[in-house]
Amino acid sequence: MMARTTVNDKQAGATAAPAPSPEGDDVKVDIEVEGDEKPEQAADAQQDEAQAVEAEVIEPETSDDADEQARVEAAIKAGEAAAEADIKSEADALRAERDELAKKLADVEGDIEAAKAEAASAADRLSRLQADWENYRRRTERDRVTERERACEGLVKDLLPAIDDLERAISHAQATAEGNEVAQQLADGVSAVHEKVVSVLEKQGVEVIDPAGQPFDPQDHQAVGRVENADEYDETVADVYQKGYRLGGKVVRPAMVTVTYGGAKRPAEAPEGDAESK
Incomplete structure (x- = not known):
């Protein structure tokens, strides 16, 4: 505001003229002598003064814009820093979560390997148990057959003398059966008994x-x-x-x-x- 007042004062000083006197021609000459400037030069001077005033008026406004720009840049930098801090914090959280999940995965993989080893061991024990059971079953069956054969062997040995007597009786009866119907019937009966006894023994595996x-x-x-x-x-x-x-x-x-x-x-x-x- 002070700059504008100065310009007006100068303009007033520049355009001011002494009061007119009765001598008109003398006034004109006095103005030219007193001003010592041509009208074009005066206009140029006024224009320069106006530009200087305008520069003085605009200069504070340019400083305010610079401050505003600085504040904007500071705000942008602060926002970027805050965003970077948030991103870094989130990245750290994600890394920690990743590490935790990796640890859990490693633990789970360890549990899986342990379970596989235990399953393989159980399968091996089961296979051995089945083999032992199969061997036991076969051994038991073999022992059972052996015991049965031994029991049957004792019975066969006890029956063999009787079977031999039946065979001799059959041979004697057949030798004397010619023309004797009763002797033939006796030989046939003894032969039938002999066949039944031998058939029973054959069912028990006797040959x-x-x-x-x-x-x-x-x-x-x-x-x-x-x-x-x-x-x-x-x-x-x-x-x-x-x-x-x-x-x-x-x-x-x-x-x-x-x-x-x-x-x-x-x-x-x-x-x-x-x-x-x-």
Whole structure:
């Protein structure tokens, strides 16, 4: 405001003129001498003064804009700093959460591995237990069969003399049954009883050894005599004096037989595989 007042004062001073006097021409000359400036120069001076005043007036306003700009920039920087701090805080929280989840995942993976190891151990124990059970079952079954065979073997040994008596009675009755109907009926009856007894024994796994005409086998046969016969292969069973019995692959009693000699040697039997291939 003071600048504007100065301009007006100057303008007033510049445009002011002494009061008119009766001598008009002298006034004109006095103005030219007193001002010592041309009208164009005066206008230029006034314009320069106005620009200077305007510069003085605008200068405070420019300073206020600079302060405002500085405040805006400071606010922007503060906002950016606050945003950066928030982002950093959120990033730290996310990292902490990530680390916690990674730790939990590691713990879970450890638990999974431990569970897998325990499951593998349990499966191994189960496999061993099943194998032990299977072995026990087989051993028990084998023992049961063995006990049954032993019991049956004792029974067979006790029955064999009676079976031998039945066979001798059948042979004697058949020898004297010619023309005697009663003797024939007796022989048929005794033969039926003998067949029933042998059938019961066969159901229990007993096998009759009756090797007449077969090669002599010292494991199943007991030779009680030799018979010369050139028509048969050497060491062939000629007669069976007493039948043998086998139970479960075990010979309960060998057959009592006579063996031939004097004949040709029996040819070696080909293996089963070679016989099938031929």
